[in-house]
Amino acid sequence: MIIQMKQNATKKQYEKVTGYLKEKQFEIRDVSSAHVMVFGIIGDTSRIDPHDLYAFDGVGEVTRVSTPFKKASRSFKREDTIIKLPGGVEIGSDMFVMMAGPCSVESEEQLLTIAKGVKAAGAHLLRGGAYKPRTSPYSFQGLEEEGLKILRRVGDQTGLSVVTEIPAADLLPVFERYVDVIQVGARNMQNFHLLKALGKSTKPILLKRGLSATIEEWLMAAEYIMAGGNEQVILCERGIRTYEKYTRNTLDISAVLAVRELSHLPVIIDPSHAAGRWQMIEKLSMASLAVGAHGLIVEVHHDPEHAMSDGAQSLKIPKFKSMMTSLGQMADVLGLRMK
Ligand code: PEP
Ligand code: MN
Numbered sequence: 524m525i526i527q528m529k530q531n532a533t534k535k536q537y538e539k540v541t542g543y544l545k546e547k548q549f550e551i552r553d554v555s556s557a558h559v560m561v562f563g564i565i566g567d568t569s570r571i572d573p574h575d576l577y578a579f580d581g582v583g584e585v586t587r588v589s590t591p592f593k594k595a596s597r598s599f600k601r602e603d604t605i606i607k608l609p610g611g612v613e614i615g616s617d618m619f620v621m622m623a624g625p626c627s628v629e630s631e632e633q634l635l636t637i638a639k640g641v642k643a644a645g646a647h648l649l650r651g652g653a654y655k656p657r658t659s660p661y662s663f664q665g666l667e668e669e670g671l672k673i674l675r676r677v678g679d680q681t682g683l684s685v686v687t688e689i690p691a692a693d694l695l696p697v698f699e700r701y702v703d704v705i706q707v708g709a710r711n712m713q714n715f716h717l718l719k720a721l722g723k724s725t726k727p728i729l730l731k732r733g734l735s736a737t738i739e740e741w742l743m744a745a746e747y748i749m750a751g752g753n754e755q756v757i758l759c760e761r762g763i764r765t766y767e768k769y770t771r772n773t774l775d776i777s778a779v780l781a782v783r784e785l786s787h788l789p790v791i792i793d794p795s796h797a798a799g800r801w802q803m804i805e806k807l808s809m810a811s812l813a814v815g816a817h818g819l820i821v822e823v824h825h826d827p828e829h830a831m832s833d834g835a836q837s838l839k840i841p842k843f844k845s846m847m848t849s850l851g852q853m854a855d856v857l858g859l860r861m862k
């Protein structure tokens with residue numbers, strides 16, 4: 524971190540801020556010129572927020588030269604993190620992993636129909652929300668614990684690992700019991716109490732990017748989980764809020780490239796919540812594969828017109844099957860595998 528004092532800053536102001544940092548066990552490297560006082564601080568700067576230093580009179584400009592995340596950083600760990608699931612599924616390797624299923628678990632019959640369909644098409648994981656974060660309190664809220672039990676039974680019956688969203692930290696024991704991968708929804712990306720609790724979990728965490736989160740904030744959320752001891756984090760870009768209204772969100776496809784440079788963690792894309800329209804899903808999925816995502820999480824429903832949530836963005840099972848064929852052909856060309 525480099526701190527440049529204001530042009531008119533006094534020696535006393537310089538000494539106050541450097542004294543404070545020395546007390547915090549940082550080493551100060553002075554690089555002042557005749558015109559301006561400048562110094563670098565050496566040590567674990569992830570412990571301080573650069574903005575806090577503006578509280579000191581005379582501080583002009585604070586510049587971070589290293590990232591505020593450590594465990595999530597590519598400079599901390601060079602090799603890609605690979606998360607292994609039963610059945611030889613690897614997230615973060617040369618395998619392009621497909622997670623598919625309905626937005627919400629509606630009944631055992633519904634989930635089984637969809638699970639059988641996506642499994643036959645080659646999906647690796649079954650998704651389905653049991654606790655639904657709905658914009659309106661009057662919309663369907665999910666089957667809750669019963670939904671988790673259905674997911675487990677259907678997952679076991681079809682041989683698919685299951686991924687579902689956790690709404691709050693106190694539900695962690697019940698999620699640990701029924702779920703293979705725990706999803707943190709976009710709205711909870713900065714629920715630090717929840718992230719800390721998940722840091723103690725033994726399950727991999729699928730961390731969605733917040734609705735308006737920067738890439739750095741997203742990686743800092745991953746850092747919270749990792750700092751607690753759980754290093755199995757899968758990042759998921761699901762579109763961010765912009766001024767554009769045509770799509771539900773704006774898919775930030777370049778975030779995959781940024782994250783793969785900044786971090787060793789696997790990153791997947793959710794084209795369903797990004798686009799909000801099923802007609803766009805196949806092409807966005809192909810773009811995700813091309814850009815280097817490690818997989819997809821896609822909403823699929825056997826009867827989208829009557830789905831209890833997100834029908835407009837859900838693929839019908841035959842459409843999902845044909846998309847899997849296109850993705851398989853593309854993966855072959857790119858030297859990636861889907862099995
Ligand atoms: C979901 O996966 O159904 C969901 C609600 O996603 P997000 O948190 O990305 O909105
Ligand atoms: Mn949904």
